[in-house]
Amino acid sequence: MVLFAVSTSLSFDTQSEDRLRVFGSYWSSGWAASHQLNRLVAIAGDRHAEIITTDVSVRGYFARLACEELGTGVAAALLAFLAIWVARRRLDVFMASKLGLVVAILASPLAWFHYTLLLLPALIERPWGKTLSLAACLLLVPIDVPLSSIRSSGLVLALGGGIYFGAVCLICWAFFREAWCAGAVQSDPGTPLRASLPDR
Secondary structure: OHHHHHHHHHHOOOOHHHHHHHHHHHHHOOOHHHHHHHHHHHHHOOOOHHHOOOEOOHHHHHHHOOOHHHHHHHHHHHHHHHHHHHHHHOOOHHHHHHHHHHHHHHHOOOOEHHHHHHHHHHHOOOOOOHHHHHHHHHHOOOOHHHHOOOOOOHHHHHHHOOHHHHHHHHHHHHHHHHHHHHHHHHHOOOOOHHHHOOOO
16 A cells, blocks of 8 residues: 555656656655654544545544544454454455455545545455446546535534545445345356346
8 A cells, every 4th residue: 555655756756767766765764664654653643634535544533423433443453353254165266355455445534535546456356336426427427526525514514524434434335235145156056147246
């Protein structure tokens, strides 16, 4: 994720090669790890990002509704559930990776909506059902719409500030349904093939 962000920022810079050399020498230095840890601690303690409605993490959404502790608990429970469930279902690598990516976005302390680009390979593997189609429509909503609800409260904040968050939740739900049906097919070879292709 860090390398992806750095490479993206470098792509907009005419002096990319010089900056890339600086970046490489920086990470090869002995104090880089501790320095980055201090930066992460500072970012984690910053509460300004939580009000930005393009944050699609569970914690960020609940924090905007003044329920940060609840959001942290839900995120932790989601991670624990995924780890146990995937281990018990014995999913294939691709299916487990899809679930891991979407849950990592939701359970992150901070996750911008364009992180959903990381899900693109999983989203284009086959045609969408109603759930993923609705998620795609929500992700296509102009960014000005959710940002306009930043200073709102109550229902307006919950709905306007949850557009992109809701889209990621729908993607997560679709992937879980797909994994559940795939597991059912593996356990019962007599299950019709259509059961492995749920309406996502």
